[in-house]
Amino acid sequence: xxxxxxxxxxxxxxxxxxxxxxxxxxxxxxxxxxxxxxxxxxxxxxxxxxxxxxxxxxxxxxxxxxxxxxxxxxxxxxxxxxxxxxxxxxxxxxxxxxxxxxxxxxxxxxxxxxxxxxxxxxxxxxxxxxxxxxxxxxxxxxxxxxxxxxxxxxxxxxxxxxxxxxxxxxxxxxxxxxxxxxxxxxxxxxxxxxxxxxxxxxxxxxxxxxxxxxxxxxxxxxxxxxxxxxxxxxxxxxxxxxxxxxxxxxxxxxxxxxxxxxxxxxxxxxxxxxxxxxxxxxxxxxxxxxxxxxxxxxxxxxxxxxxxxxxxxxxxxxxxxxxxxxxxxxxxxxxxxxxxxxxxxxxxxxxxxxxxxxxxxxxxxxxxxxxxxxxxxxxxxxxxxxxxxxxxxxxxxxxxxxxxxx
Amino acid sequence: xxxxxxxxxxxxxxxxxxxxxxxxxxxxxxxxxxxxxxxxxxxxxxxxxxxxxxxxxxxxxxxxxxxxxxxxxxxxxxxxxxxxxxxxxxxxxxxxxxxxxxxxxxxxxxxxxxxxxxxxxxxxxxxxxxxxxxxxxxxxxxxxxxxxxxxxxxxxxxxxxxxxxxxxxxxxxxxxxxxxxxxxxxxxxxxxxxxxxxxxxxxxxxxxxxxxxxxxxxxxxxxxxxxxxxxxxxxxxxxxxxxxxxxxxxxxxxxxxxxxxxxxxxxxxxxxxxxxxxxxxxxxxxxxxxxxxxxxxxxxxxxxxxxxxxxxxxxxxxxxxxxxxxxxxxxxxxxxxxxxxxxxxxxxxxxxxxxxxxxxxxxxxxxxxxxxxxxxxxxxxxxxxxxxxxxxxxxxxxxxxxxxxx
Numbered sequence: 001x002x003x004x005x006x007x008x009x010x011x012x013x014x015x016x017x018x019x020x021x022x023x024x025x026x027x028x029x030x031x032x033x034x035x036x037x038x039x040x041x042x043x044x045x046x047x048x049x050x051x052x053x054x055x056x057x058x059x060x061x062x063x064x065x066x067x068x069x070x071x072x073x074x075x076x077x078x079x080x081x082x083x084x085x086x087x088x089x090x091x092x093x094x095x096x097x098x099x100x101x102x103x104x105x106x107x108x109x110x111x112x113x114x115x116x117x118x119x120x121x122x123x124x125x126x127x128x129x130x131x132x133x134x135x136x137x138x139x140x141x142x143x144x145x146x147x148x149x150x151x152x153x154x155x156x157x158x159x160x161x162x163x164x165x166x167x168x169x170x171x172x173x174x175x176x177x178x179x180x181x182x183x184x185x186x187x188x189x190x191x192x193x194x195x196x197x198x199x200x201x202x203x204x205x206x207x208x209x210x211x212x213x214x215x216x217x218x219x220x221x222x223x224x225x226x227x228x229x230x231x232x233x234x235x236x237x238x239x240x241x242x243x244x245x246x247x248x249x250x251x252x253x254x255x256x257x258x259x260x261x262x263x264x265x266x267x268x269x270x271x272x273x274x275x276x277x278x279x280x281x282x283x284x285x286x287x288x289x290x291x292x293x294x295x296x297x298x299x300x301x302x303x304x305x306x307x308x309x310x311x312x313x314x315x316x317x318x319x320x321x322x323x324x325x326x327x328x329x330x331x332x333x334x335x336x337x338x339x340x341x342x343x344x345x346x347x348x349x350x351x352x353x354x355x356x357x358x359x360x361x362x363x364x365x366x367x368x369x370x371x372x373x374x375x376x377x378x379x380x381x382x383x384x385x386x387x388x389x390x391x392x393x394x395x396x397x398x399x400x401x402x403x404x405x406x
Numbered sequence: 407x408x409x410x411x412x413x414x415x416x417x418x419x420x421x422x423x424x425x426x427x428x429x430x431x432x433x434x435x436x437x438x439x440x441x442x443x444x445x446x447x448x449x450x451x452x453x454x455x456x457x458x459x460x461x462x463x464x465x466x467x468x469x470x471x472x473x474x475x476x477x478x479x480x481x482x483x484x485x486x487x488x489x490x491x492x493x494x495x496x497x498x499x500x501x502x503x504x505x506x507x508x509x510x511x512x513x514x515x516x517x518x519x520x521x522x523x524x525x526x527x528x529x530x531x532x533x534x535x536x537x538x539x540x541x542x543x544x545x546x547x548x549x550x551x552x553x554x555x556x557x558x559x560x561x562x563x564x565x566x567x568x569x570x571x572x573x574x575x576x577x578x579x580x581x582x583x584x585x586x587x588x589x590x591x592x593x594x595x596x597x598x599x600x601x602x603x604x605x606x607x608x609x610x611x612x613x614x615x616x617x618x619x620x621x622x623x624x625x626x627x628x629x630x631x632x633x634x635x636x637x638x639x640x641x642x643x644x645x646x647x648x649x650x651x652x653x654x655x656x657x658x659x660x661x662x663x664x665x666x667x668x669x670x671x672x673x674x675x676x677x678x679x680x681x682x683x684x685x686x687x688x689x690x691x692x693x694x695x696x697x698x699x700x701x702x703x704x705x706x707x708x709x710x711x712x713x714x715x716x717x718x719x720x721x722x723x724x725x726x727x728x729x730x731x732x733x734x735x736x737x738x739x740x741x742x743x744x745x746x747x748x749x750x751x752x753x754x755x756x757x758x759x760x761x762x763x764x765x766x767x768x769x770x771x772x773x774x775x776x777x778x779x780x781x782x783x784x785x786x787x788x789x790x791x792x793x794x795x796x797x798x799x800x801x802x803x804x805x806x807x808x809x810x811x812x
Binding site for chain 2: 018021022052055056058059060063064066067068070071073074077078080081082084085086088089095096098100101145146147
């Protein structure tokens with residue numbers, strides 16, 4: 001009779017200090033007692049990563065990415081060693097590994113490496129000995145034994161990838177919230193925790209601003225059908241299961257309302273309406289590493305059109321500089337920008353087959369006299385850019401009207 | 407025409423903060439400009455190692471040694487990455503490696519591992535590319551890819567071992583003193599820096615309390631004839647060369663005076679004078695991990711004798727407990743202890759062939775009315791245990807009388 005294997009991932013806030021590390025150890029040891037085989041993935045303690053980045057920048061504003069990975073990977077190495085010690089203190093056999101030691105092979109894109117494959121021999125060997133295997137999140141190693149990191153939130157990816165390779169029955173993602181909510185409970189106290197959500201819905205939620213899990217790791221979980229359980233490291237309450245298909249009693253149209261206030265809008269007026277112009281604008285931004293989010297271009301009735309798009313606020317000045325340069329070359333009209341915007345989105349697999357949902361959303365916003373500046377839709381989400389001052393009102397109204405608080 | 411290869415080791419105080427790391431980088435880059443091939447070994451920043459040990463002890467008073475090594479090795483990994491960044495900032499090509507990456511293979515004695523062999527392929531490859539190769543000191547890896555550490559002062563050993571394997575022309579040990587002095591300049595301002603000293607003399611100096619370099623690394627340097635240059639990271643002044651044989655104009659009898667106030671003396675009175683008794687006492691201590699230093703037992707004229715020995719003060723209570731137990735079993739007299747002692751030693755290869763040196767030393771101490779409680783000699787050193795209050799007087803008198811200030 002083989003034991004059930006689970007992967008458990010604890011983020012930086014769950015191991016921010018000695019007391020919290022001890023709490024995590026208690027929880028992990030509890031599972032061990034109940035007979036689970038466990039692989040535990042840990043992030044760096046609290047703000048360690050940010051502190052190391054700051055230290056590096058004092059020495060070199062543009063440190064080589066290889067050395068940056070060498071530096072940052074120490075954060076998780078400290079966490080895994082300390083957690084192993086805490087488990088051993090509780091009499092629970094445990095052993096820690098770095099990404100290199102465990103064989104998480106990645107490509108050579110330092111600071112944003114992609115996992116190529118994982119050699120699970122070592123893990124399986126240790127599991128057989130009855131040990132909890134603790135693996136440093138966020139890091140891997142190239143063929144050449146250079147240390148790499150997987151980018152922000154990369155520990156989620158480590159956990160999901162290990163769960164996939166080891167055929168775990170579940171991948172628990174421990175965080176400081178109790179699960180995925182219908183909307184941000186700080187904005188709408190009536191927000192409800194969802195028992196289940198699909199990968200697709202979660203992907204929309206993640207990319208639309210619900211910062212619970214890294215989007216890339218949800219994509220991987222979806223691809224390999226890894227069941228994820230998002231839950232709180234502070235309580236025993238069940239969280240939210242992220243799975244392939246949710247069996248619901250009724251066909252719920254909208255599952256969540258998300259809000260993102262970190263974007264800014266740029267509008268290029270009177271763009272010549274001919275092939276290749278949009279490509280020229282956005283390839284320039286792409287080459288400069290600017291990640292563009294929503295893009296809206298309307299049908300033009302003249303030979304000119306307006307193009308609007310949003311970018312992260314942190315990149316607004318860089319983006320404006322580049323856009324103005326390209327605009328001058330192309331010969332467009334004015335370039336406008338607005339940082340006082342917010343994106344409000346509704347998400348739900350049910351809306352695929354219900355064209356009336358969009359109309360309902362626009363109607364609710366109109367009822368509250370909220371002007372819609374941009375609209376963008378996907379199969380399972382609808383996003384509207386509105387003025388920032390209306391953001392919370394919009395979230396609450398949509399949450400109420402789509403019946404999410406019930 | 408091949409370039410001269412040197413190994414340069416910087417201790418924790420040399421890289422204690424951003425400014426010092428930048429200073430080290432400047433020095434290293436200067437050598438690179440002058441055409442050297444360089445392997446740089448770095449310790450953990452300032453007190454990092456002690457801080458990590460403290461953190462571990464908050465979680466587990468007796469952490470597993472494997473996990474301790476996992477934890478502590480992050481200290482040097484941070485240093486090497488930061489130094490690489492600092493060098494790159496100066497336009498000096500550099501690359502950092504952990505002990506594992508560079509292939510410093512050790513046995514499995516965690517926290518005090520011994521180097522088995524070093525694979526220098528990777529280093530040579532990087533040197534060929536014109537890069538400064540930065541290696542994390544103090545750490546290695548077992549055959550099984552577990553991280554090990556080499557014990558306190560282990561970075562010296564890393565440097566010496568690399569210098570040996572790479573056939574370096576010199577191994578520079580940067581520290582916060584300007585070299586090896588005839589005695590501690592804080593006690594005797596007339597102390598003079600030695601231009602050269604032999605491995606044997608340095609070994610005596612190191613084990614007798616001159617805390618410049620780890621004794622084990624000097625043994626290795628001696629074994630493989632690695633020229634060591636001990637010098638200050640704060641100045642450009644030449645330090646002290648540690649070599650096989652020192653060519654001196656005249657045969658200097660005494661080269662240095664050392665002082666050690668960290669020992670305590672234990673005397674077991676009226677020990678039955680028969681075979682196996684001393685063995686029983688000291689094997690008990692050895693099994694308990696107590697490191698005994700000087701041992702003195704005099705010829706006995708009765709059937710009883712006194713045995714005196716010294717141990718580190720930190721181990722005095724443990725030692726007394728064990729000794730009293732054994733004494734009771736053997737049936738000896740009283741067990742006495744004294745912590746208010748000091749060991750004063752003179753060191754010099756010249757004294758080998760000059761029996762008069764010991765007499766001269768005793769004479770000088772007698773002149774100052776300093777009673778000698780124990781005497782121990784080696785080929786190239788003579789040590790006396792005296793009362794602690796006379797320690798500085800003794801050092802200054804010996805330094806003066808043996809003409810070391812000239």
